[in-house]
Amino acid sequence: xxxxxxxxxxxxxxxxxxxxxxxxxxxxxxxxxxxxxxxxxxxxxxxxxxxxxxxxxxxxxxxxxxxxxxxxxxxxxxxxxxxxxxxxxxxxxxxxxxxxxxxxxxxxxxxxxxxxxxxxxxxxxxxxxxxxxxxxxxxxxxxxxxxxxxxxxxxxxxxxxxxxxxxxxxxxxxxxxxxxxxxxxxxxxxxxxxxxxxxxxxxxxxxxxxxxxxxxxxxxxxxxxxxxxxxxxxxxxxxxxxxxxxxxxxxxxxxxxxxxxxxxxxxxxxxxxxxxxxxxxxxxxxxxxxxxxxxxxxxxxxxxxxxxxxxxxxxxxxxxxxxxxxxxxxxxxxxxxxxxxxxxxxxxxxxxxxxxxxxxxxxxxxxxxxxxxxxxxxxxxxxxxxxxxxxxxxxxxxxxxxxxxxxxxxxxxxxxx
Numbered sequence: 001x002x003x004x005x006x007x008x009x010x011x012x013x014x015x016x017x018x019x020x021x022x023x024x025x026x027x028x029x030x031x032x033x034x035x036x037x038x039x040x041x042x043x044x045x046x047x048x049x050x051x052x053x054x055x056x057x058x059x060x061x062x063x064x065x066x067x068x069x070x071x072x073x074x075x076x077x078x079x080x081x082x083x084x085x086x087x088x089x090x091x092x093x094x095x096x097x098x099x100x101x102x103x104x105x106x107x108x109x110x111x112x113x114x115x116x117x118x119x120x121x122x123x124x125x126x127x128x129x130x131x132x133x134x135x136x137x138x139x140x141x142x143x144x145x146x147x148x149x150x151x152x153x154x155x156x157x158x159x160x161x162x163x164x165x166x167x168x169x170x171x172x173x174x175x176x177x178x179x180x181x182x183x184x185x186x187x188x189x190x191x192x193x194x195x196x197x198x199x200x201x202x203x204x205x206x207x208x209x210x211x212x213x214x215x216x217x218x219x220x221x222x223x224x225x226x227x228x229x230x231x232x233x234x235x236x237x238x239x240x241x242x243x244x245x246x247x248x249x250x251x252x253x254x255x256x257x258x259x260x261x262x263x264x265x266x267x268x269x270x271x272x273x274x275x276x277x278x279x280x281x282x283x284x285x286x287x288x289x290x291x292x293x294x295x296x297x298x299x300x301x302x303x304x305x306x307x308x309x310x311x312x313x314x315x316x317x318x319x320x321x322x323x324x325x326x327x328x329x330x331x332x333x334x335x336x337x338x339x340x341x342x343x344x345x346x347x348x349x350x351x352x353x354x355x356x357x358x359x360x361x362x363x364x365x366x367x368x369x370x371x372x373x374x375x376x377x378x379x380x381x382x383x384x385x386x387x388x389x390x391x392x393x394x395x396x397x398x399x400x401x402x403x404x405x406x407x408x409x410x411x412x413x414x415x416x417x
């Protein structure tokens with residue numbers, strides 16, 4: 001954690017170097033190589049507000065500092081580690097910067113992008129960042145290996161993982177995986193695939209041919225695999241953005257069969273905000289920062305729920321290499337994974353947590369190993385922070401439940417442009 005500093009309230013946004021952007025159209029939802037833990041380099045974008053030390057001869061029409069800037073005696077610098085590149089999967093955090101919600105809570109937030117060689121929860125455990133976004137089973141695996149981290153807000157309430165195949169392949173249930181070439185990304189993203197195979201009574205070593213696919217849908221479209229792993233908000237859109245060579249038009253949903261791992265009962269909890277467990281328990285300043293960070297992030301996600309087009313624009317402006325229609329599709333689909341949030345966005349549901357932990361303990365991979373060897377301890381998550389954060393957001397007039405949420409209609413264009 002960086003030390004607080006006195007300043008006019010402002011926020012900043014960082015993005016990874018352009019060298020990683022060449023993977024743009026292959027961006028998978030989660031990514032990450034569990035054998036590496038170095039952070040992606042980051043660069044600072046201009047802050048939205050004028051700093052304290054603006055020259056006296058600044059033009060009269062220069063933007064004024066917020067009227068309530070004096071409320072922040074100090075501003076705490078915070079670094080958030082994402083698990084993948086900048087995209088609408090993380091729209092709420094970018095919106096909280098852009099709309100000044102972090103600044104309202106006296107936070108100066110830096111976002112560090114992820115990538116194929118970054119393990120966000122390990123970055124957190126190593127003290128390189130203050131908070132991290134990670135899927136629950138991956139983070140629990142790291143925790144079992146010694147990472148002292150804790151889930152403080154479960155942003156995604158539902159799993160967005162799919163298995164997508166061409167309709168003519170006849171793959172409509174996991175039982176139909178038998179004898180088929182089933183793609184998955186690996187790197188810890190394959191747990192639900194193995195869980196579905198196991199639930200169907202199939203042996204992953206003999207009954208199916210498991211193929212590690214790239215972080216795109218090329219292998220499916222070219223016929224190299226029969227069914228591809230995909231996220232509702234990313235790779236599924238990629239097939240609908242591709243041209244059907246038989247018609248010369250974009251593929252349509254009826255051209256594919258889609259198996260939702262959430263719907264077949266093996267969905268596992270995904271994007272959550274993780275904190276340093278020891279600091280949370282012993283450092284009152286860190287706990288206060290965590291509370292404000294979650295509250296402002298909740299406000300950012302509520303903004304994206306109510307303003308998906310704006311959030312897609314914010315993420316695109318933040319440096320995403322994905323196209324505009326793809327970003328809007330992603331924002332809309334991510335909203336479906338969050339809203340409505342019956343107990344409030346970020347609340348960690350015990351039943352969903354237990355299901356994730358049970359699947360992680362009882363699903364074996366090709367080598368017979370499971371994600372977890374034992375149940376996570378009760379202190380692997382806490383609802384204390386999010387409970388207070390929901391109250392803070394509600395006091396600011398934020399709808400934290402979204403009972404009336406209705407998705408929008410998104411028209412995809414070729415290549416997601």
